[in-house]
Amino acid sequence: MGLSLSDVLEKFRALNHGVSHIVADEKYSMFAKRTISEAFMKARRASGLTWEDTAPYFHEIRSLAARLYTEEKGKDYAQKLLGHKSSEMTDKYRDVRGAEWTEV
16 A cells, blocks of 8 residues: 555544544554544544444454464564564454354
8 A cells, every 4th residue: 555654643643633632652652542443443434435244443453463464474473563562462362252264
């Protein structure tokens, strides 16, 4: 798509222009979980896309990314991608909670 991470974060800021809780955490230079989830929801709604069932949430996409990158590049890569300090937290994102396909 030709966008850097800073471009994407800047677009999130623009979507939430005037909302006082949109501030980067200066210690870690990242957005609060609530902020990025809310911005994702706003962007998803603004896209005009529709879903038959429930629209995806930001953390569902992170979970999918964790599983796909674990398969392709390994657990350590997925953990670094998600920015987790512990592998236990990344394991929570990799857990499909019974939603995987069953082959018959």
